[in-house]
Amino acid sequence: MKIDRDTLVKAFMADSEENLSTMEDALTLLETYPEDEETIRVIFRGAHTLKGNASLLEFMELSELAHAVEDVLDRMRKQVLHATPELISLILRAVDLMRQMVPTVTDKQRQVPSELVRLMADLARRCSSSAGAGPTPAPAPDGAGAIAKGHGGR
Amino acid sequence: MSVKNRKKILLVDDSSTSLLMTCMLLSEENYELITARDGVEGFHKAQDEIPDLILLDVVMPNMDGIETCKVLRACKKTEGIPVIMITSRGGVASLEASYASGCNDYVIKPIDSGELLAKVKNCLGEWNAEE
Numbered sequence: 001m002k003i004d005r006d007t008l009v010k011a012f013m014a015d016s017e018e019n020l021s022t023m024e025d026a027l028t029l030l031e032t033y034p035e036d037e038e039t040i041r042v043i044f045r046g047a048h049t050l051k052g053n054a055s056l057l058e059f060m061e062l063s064e065l066a067h068a069v070e071d072v073l074d075r076m077r078k079q080v081l082h083a084t085p086e087l088i089s090l091i092l093r094a095v096d097l098m099r100q101m102v103p104t105v106t107d108k109q110r111q112v113p114s115e116l117v118r119l120m121a122d123l124a125r126r127c128s129s130s131a132g133a134g135p136t137p138a139p140a141p142d143g144a145g146a147i148a149k150g151h152g153g154r
Numbered sequence: 155m156s157v158k159n160r161k162k163i164l165l166v167d168d169s170s171t172s173l174l175m176t177c178m179l180l181s182e183e184n185y186e187l188i189t190a191r192d193g194v195e196g197f198h199k200a201q202d203e204i205p206d207l208i209l210l211d212v213v214m215p216n217m218d219g220i221e222t223c224k225v226l227r228a229c230k231k232t233e234g235i236p237v238i239m240i241t242s243r244g245g246v247a248s249l250e251a252s253y254a255s256g257c258n259d260y261v262i263k264p265i266d267s268g269e270l271l272a273k274v275k276n277c278l279g280e281w282n283a284e285e
Binding site for chain 2: 001002004007008011012014015042044045048049051052055056057059
């Protein structure tokens with residue numbers, strides 16, 4: 001079997017839908033139980049897997065957004081950031097945007113959503129506000145540059 | 155290589171996309187590939203199938219790759235099976251934890267096919283002087 005990109009993209013779409021649904025359900029649960037460590041780990045794993053899968057197929061805008069979400073969740077895992085309603089709402093916005101982006105990743109004519117740059121900045125700000133108390137923020141996305149120029153996915 | 159002598163590799167990853175990609179990368183080498191979707195299933199399959207090599211993702215539900223590798227090393231039936239950990243870029247802590255758990259080698263995602271094949275062959279002892 002050689003690399004069959006179409007088959008991989010189909011698997012990616014199905015995986016992404018499953019991951020995003022799991023993340024959404026867990027975020028809803030987190031609103032009620034904001035200290036629940038396992039729920040935070042579930043959301044972290046969803047973002048991590050989505051980041052890795054998108055990177056594998058070189059859907060870089062999506063990978064960078066998932067990476068930014070993963071960074072916030074990593075700080076929540078380490079209790080550097082806390083699951084406030086505002087932070088949960090921010091992550092839910094990111095999940096919504098990823099859900100919009102997934103079906104369009106192979107569309108060469110697609111536009112970069114205007115919400116993407118704003119959301120990436122908001123997520124990065126949350127991480128930098130916790131800098132010094134926790135792990136080093138992920139390099140602000142090479143992606144920021146790529147996204148601003150409208151480059152990125154394939 | 156006859157079917158009987160085919161080397162068996164167990165791939166453990168919670169992402170079906172990633173599993174599929176790794177299967178595609180390894181499929182031309184005539185290995186027998188078996189898969190598991192988390193550490194618990196991976197450990198059970200390792201005990202049942204006694205593969206020649208295990209490729210283990212780090213971040214997984216139920217039991218992550220680090221814990222799975224520790225359990226594999228603590229079990230008589232699986233303690234000697236080589237393990238290659240599949241880890242994410244930039245995770246130095248994860249690399250240290252991987253080696254501490256007893257893995258033989260690691261590959262960083264997104265996987266480079268040449269690097270993966272070289273490390274797989276190395277762990278399976280498939281290099282020879284002529285190559």
